[in-house]
Amino acid sequence: MTLTRERPKARLGGRVLAMALVAAACWAALLSLASPVSGDIPQLRSSSPGVGSTIRPDDLVLTFDRPVNARLATVRLMDPYHREFDPGRPAHSGDRAETVMVPLPKQKYAGTYTVAWRVPAGSLAVASGTLTFDLASRSPVQEAPKLSGPGVLETVSYWFSQVAALAATVLLVGAAFFVAFVRPASAWSTRVRRLVTYGWVGTVGFTLASLLLFGPYAARLPVTDALRGPLPAGTFSSSTGANLLARLAILGFGGLVLAQFLTSEEPRNDRERLARSVTVLGCAAALAVTWTLCVPGAPDLLVAATVPLAAVLVLAGGLAFSLRRKGAGAMSAAAGAVLLAATAFPLLNGLPRDAAPQAAPARLDFGLAGQAGYGFLDVAVAPAKTGENTVHLTTLDTRDIATDGSTVTAVLNPPDHGTPVPVSLHRAGTGYQTGSVTIPRPGQWELALTVDSGGQRQDIYGVVDVRDAR
Structure with a gap:
């Protein structure tokens, strides 16, 4: 059978x-x-506290131009006495997905702190950079902490x-x-x-x-x-x-x-x-x-x-x-x-390639008559090369909190004092304006900013060192 x-x-x-x-x-x-x-690289546009801060906050907050994964970020600090501090794993500041926050040491010393930071960008690279901030006063800048490379x-x-x-x-x-x-x-x-x-x-x-x-x-x-x-x-x-x-x-x-x-x-x-x-x-x-x-x-x-x-x-x-x-x-x-x-x-072909380290946002202060007339501007121009660039402006009050109390217009003046290049800015968030500009040649360009608060105006200036993209 x-x-x-x-x-x-x-x-x-x-x-x-x-x-x-x-x-x-x-x-x-x-x-x-x-x-x-996303293959886009997050750009650091503001930090709190920053250069010239007189406050003593409990946390360091880094603000980017787009949402970032704070849980996979890394932040290290060096105090004014060249002692490195590991604040632990970062988190978002409140519900702000574009921020990375770490606690500052409980024992704070007056002076300048140095920060090294790193944030994942997609799955292939990381954005990184260094910056400094002041607590109550300024002191000589220490060497930035070293972050470990990819294992x-x-x-x-x-x-x-x-x-x-x-x-x-x-x-x-x-x-x-x-x-x-x-x-x-x-x-x-x-x-x-x-x-x-x-x-x-x-x-x-x-x-x-x-x-x-x-x-x-x-x-x-x-x-x-x-x-x-x-x-x-x-x-x-x-x-x-x-x-x-x-x-x-x-x-x-x-x-x-x-x-x-x-x-x-x-x-x-x-x-x-x-x-x-x-x-x-x-x-x-x-x-x-x-x-x-x-x-x-x-x-x-x-x-x-x-x-x-x-x-x-x-x-x-x-x-x-x-x-x-x-x-x-x-x-x-x-x-x-x-x-x-x-x-x-x-x-x-998509093995990790880290992006070039970012320059810290420049901090400019302004002062106008009136209660809301004094504060800071955190300015970042990326990638600061010939060709297409993005300008990031963040208006902060004296407590390093982003505020809409002022409006800002911007113009780039070329190194040879030729025709100025206007920057078309638009509001992208509380106290945050951004816009694109094409920079035709390298050199030290003057960034002329006009701050308007309550009908009063003040002109402030910064310098952008533009490199050749080739």
């Missing part, structure tokens, strides 16, 4: 509907959880987990497509089942590793700090963390498709076989986007299309080769390898 295994039967319409719902769930998870990583272990571990997850996904998608379209009968094959299992478990495992390692990698901290303090929360609140969580959600829904393929009966016709293959490619495309969203400027649509296609060609070719269809197998595997290499290039 011959024994045969029969797969549970289900209605064709129900199976197709279930596959369509799972594919839709994958894209819903992607659209609801994922977030593209080899943290960088290699994080990027290895990302690349390994990509390789596991290729294995997973290729094996799933082989089962769904090329040879559905192989679902009972031990070899194919192992490939599917290894691919799914590998992608989930290495994605979890990436989620664990991103915090130390981005914050430039030892990998042993991965689960300490605010690092996990910093990872989850970052765009990269959101993309990794979306990847895990897609893998969860994809696991349902795999379970259905491996336990249900074979497709009854070409229509059902096509529906299965489209489901695999749809889920794989959503999965592929989670990598490109982690790399600013990566060609999302190209990668989303080529990762599934490369996976299909590599695995289908390999399996066909193993079934002695050597000609077709070799051609498919070779084409898939080329596509995969072209796809992985923007990912591997």
Whole structure:
């Protein structure tokens, strides 16, 4: 007597509907959880306290031109007596997402403090810089504290987990497509089942590793700090963390498709076989986007299309080769390898590159008659090179609090006293104005600012050292 295994039967319409719902769930998870990583570098525009401050606050607050991930930032201080102070992990000031705040030492000394700071910018670089501030009086400026660079272990571990997850996904998608379209009968094959299992478990495992390692990698901290303090929360609140969580959600829904393929009966016709293959490619495309969203400027649509296609060609070719269809197998595997290499290039090319250190905002004081007529202007011009530049102006009162009590206009005067270049400013927040200006040549440009408060005006001047962008 011959024994045969029969797969549970289900209605064709129900199976197709279930596959369509799972594919839709994958894209819903992607659209609801994922977030593209920005390649823009946050610009420090103000600090409190600042140069010339007479207050003795409890906290140091750095204000940027855009929201930043404070939990992954680093701040170190040097007091007037050359003693370094670690204030601990930063946080936001209140609900202001554009700020980084750390507590100042309880024992404060009059004089000038030096600060070194670092803030993650996307997943590939960090913005950093140094500044000074005064408490009650000024003193000789001390050397800025040294911040540790990116650790080899943290960088290699994080990027290895990302690349390994990509390789596991290729294995997973290729094996799933082989089962769904090329040879559905192989679902009972031990070899194919192992490939599917290894691919799914590998992608989930290495994605979890990436989620664990991103915090130390981005914050430039030892990998042993991965689960300490605010690092996990910093990872989850970052765009990269959101993309990794979306990847895990897609893998969860994809696991349902795999379970259905491996336990249900074979497709009854070409229509059902096509529906299965489209489901695999749809889920794989959503999965592929989670990598490109982690790399600013990566060609999302190209990668989303080529990762599934490369996976299909590599695995289908390999399996066909193993079934002695050597000609077709070799051609498919070779084409898939080329596509995969072209796809992985923007990912591997996105190794960390730190942005150039930023100059501290210049602080200018102004004084006009009236209660709201005295205060400070924190001025930042970035990148201070020939070409397009952005001017940031923050108006502060004597307590270093941003205020709308005054309006400011700005003009850049060239080094040769030629035609002035006006700066078109617009309000971007409380006490904050910003605008773009094109600086045609290098040199020391004079920034002429006119402060208008209550109908009274005062002209104040600063110098911008513009470098050649070439």
